[in-house]
Amino acid sequence: MIGQSSPFSEALKHAVLILGALIVILPFYVMLSYSFKSPMEIETNTGGFFGAQQPMVNEYCVKLGNPRADCVETPIIFNYTQAFKKAPLVRYLINGVIVTLSIFLIQVLVALPCAYALSKLRFWGREAVFGMVLFCLLIPVHAIALPLYIMLAKLGLTNTYASLVIPWTISVFGIFLMRQFFKTVPDDLIDAARMDGMSEFSIIWKVMLPTAIPALLAFAIFSVVAHWNDYFWPRVVITGDRDLYTPPLGLREFKGDADGSSYGPMMATATIIVTPLIIAFLLAQRRFIEGITLTGMK
Numbered sequence: 001m002i003g004q005s006s007p008f009s010e011a012l013k014h015a016v017l018i019l020g021a022l023i024v025i026l027p028f029y030v031m032l033s034y035s036f037k038s039p040m041e042i043e044t045n046t047g048g049f050f051g052a053q054q055p056m057v058n059e060y061c062v063k064l065g066n067p068r069a070d071c072v073e074t075p076i077i078f079n080y081t082q083a084f085k086k087a088p089l090v091r092y093l094i095n096g097v098i099v100t101l102s103i104f105l106i107q108v109l110v111a112l113p114c115a116y117a118l119s120k121l122r123f124w125g126r127e128a129v130f131g132m133v134l135f136c137l138l139i140p141v142h143a144i145a146l147p148l149y150i151m152l153a154k155l156g157l158t159n160t161y162a163s164l165v166i167p168w169t170i171s172v173f174g175i176f177l178m179r180q181f182f183k184t185v186p187d188d189l190i191d192a193a194r195m196d197g198m199s200e201f202s203i204i205w206k207v208m209l210p211t212a213i214p215a216l217l218a219f220a221i222f223s224v225v226a227h228w229n230d231y232f233w234p235r236v237v238i239t240g241d242r243d244l245y246t247p248p249l250g251l252r253e254f255k256g257d258a259d260g261s262s263y264g265p266m267m268a269t270a271t272i273i274v275t276p277l278i279i280a281f282l283l284a285q286r287r288f289i290e291g292i293t294l295t296g297m298k
Helices: 007-034 037-042 057-061 075-085 089-120 124-138 141-153 161-168 172-181 187-195 200-211 215-228 232-237 249-252 263-283 283-294
Strands: none
Touching: 007 124, 007 263, 037 263, 075 089, 075 263, 089 124, 089 161, 089 200, 089 215, 089 249, 089 263, 124 172, 141 161, 141 215, 141 232, 161 232, 172 215, 200 215, 215 263, 232 249, 249 263
């Protein structure tokens, strides 16, 4: 029948999807496996997924002069305890939460009114402004990093939370995404709100915002993941104060030595950093897909 695909094409599509899924999952598999293993097992790539979990001597404990019996740990305990002992990981995680939530909240405060104006209001130059939004989507972050850094340095804002937040408070992607979603909202709903005497700002926050929750959750996933995992910009503006390190910068505390002895704690740290993002995505998965789907509808 017309429109039906053959069993071979269906099998081929599933094979391609499975292969793509395996390629995506492989780095996470290696990261999690290495976080369970001893340095020798990591170097020789032995021990299976969980490693042999043979008791090992904690060399950091030995250097402190503690009794040898108190320095024997299994690799999994050693790696995850060192993730918190060798660096203030909790502080880095708190910094990541402060920075990513601050950026997202300010982005929403800016993106919603802009998206509403570009989708529902009629004014001269609206299409030109939207064209500028699309053009800004093409500009890579690295192209404007130097001017941003010079501006923040002259204002004395480097090595502060402000330097991590201010450059990303206006998200052209957020404006574009919310504008596409608002285009799907019926104009009759807005006209009814105006007839009830609501101002344009009241319409944005009391009418449009509740309808845009799926799109906001989709944007939240993109925004939080991008800035939680950002290494480039924090590395540029945070040059001396370790108390302001974000989670990716905290991984530098575990950079591998020549013998690879820090790889286990590094992978344990990476697992701890990635876990909140995975949990958040799984909880918001249905809304995320709904938001992405609805923004493509006209």
